[in-house]
Ligand SMILES: Nc1ncnc2c1ncn2[C@@H]1O[C@H](COP(=O)(O)OP(=O)(O)O)[C@@H](O)[C@H]1O
């Protein structure tokens with residue numbers, strides 16, 4: 001890769017202490033994101049996607065969660081070693097986020113304007129004591145501009161609305177406006193469209209892509225939907241049971257999926273262009289983190305399993321430049 005990575009996650013390991021002992025939800029995960037690049041992280045529910053995002057943002061519920069190993073380098077600095085105050089400053093300025101979860105969604109008792117201007121003022125500090133009034137007015141103007149940018153009609157009026165006065169799609173646009181108001185260099189979007197209906201999903205993805213191009217920011221988009229990846233990402237990492245099963249350029253992964261799990265995910269994705277959805281689910285379920293198989297974690301569900309798959313973690317092999325798969329049969333798969 002030519003460009004120096006903006007974000008480099010190295011051997012991340014995140015654990016949770018539970019009544020039944022410690023479980024490893026993210027187990028030795030590494031990936032890079034170049035400036036301006038869109039990386040998709042895809043996998044079934046429970047595969048460790050949100051825990052990865054929360055680990056990057058320093059927002060793990062702690063306890064029970066804890067980053068037990070690895071590095072998270074943002075522009076070369078390890079976020080895991082930053083003082084909390086500095087990490088907090090970085091969130092929302094250098095790194096923006098949009099989550100599906102109510103945790104970071106809008107506060108029902110404040111107007112949209114209060115919330116967006118608060119974000120702008122905190123991070124740009126235009127509300128510094130000396131210029132309080134001017135700061136507030138400037139932040140409001142910026143807020144209106146941002147609402148306009150994300151396609152909210154009559155933003156001058158809408159800025160005084162409360163969240164319940166907006167539709168789900170409009171609320172997600174407001175969240176995007178807030179996340180982007182400080183021009184982050186990286187946006188983490190965890191299931192940004194999952195709660196929305198299909199038409200609105202498409203509109204929000206179009207909007208994000210336009211803004212991404214215009215602002216030149218990098219995005220890590222997390223989804224369980226391969227369709228979102230196809231529409232949106234440059235590269236994709238496929239997660240399974242806390243590990244990356246396969247990673248590569250989107251076009252290549254769709255044309256020549258190498259890991260049987262990726263192939264399974266693709267065949268269970270409704271056909272985006274065709275009329276007839278070809279829904280086929282992969283038999284079986286994710287293993288419990290308490291009873292992980294000793295070898296490849298996908299082996300119990302894999303139709304290409306051989307005996308060797310059950311002993312030892314499969315090494316990650318580079319199948320083609322930038323295309324990696326953690327499957328002992330990866331090379332047969334690529335040539336098959
Ligand atoms: N607060 C928690 N306490 C204990 N275990 C958790 C907690 N949050 C997540 N986990 C574990 O991490 C796994 C991965 O969760 P998550 O990253 O949210 O999955 P997803 O890929 O659906 O976003 C869960 O299946 C669960 O076992």
Ligand SMILES: [Mg+2]
Nearest residue numbers: 049050051191
């Ligand atoms: Mg999740």
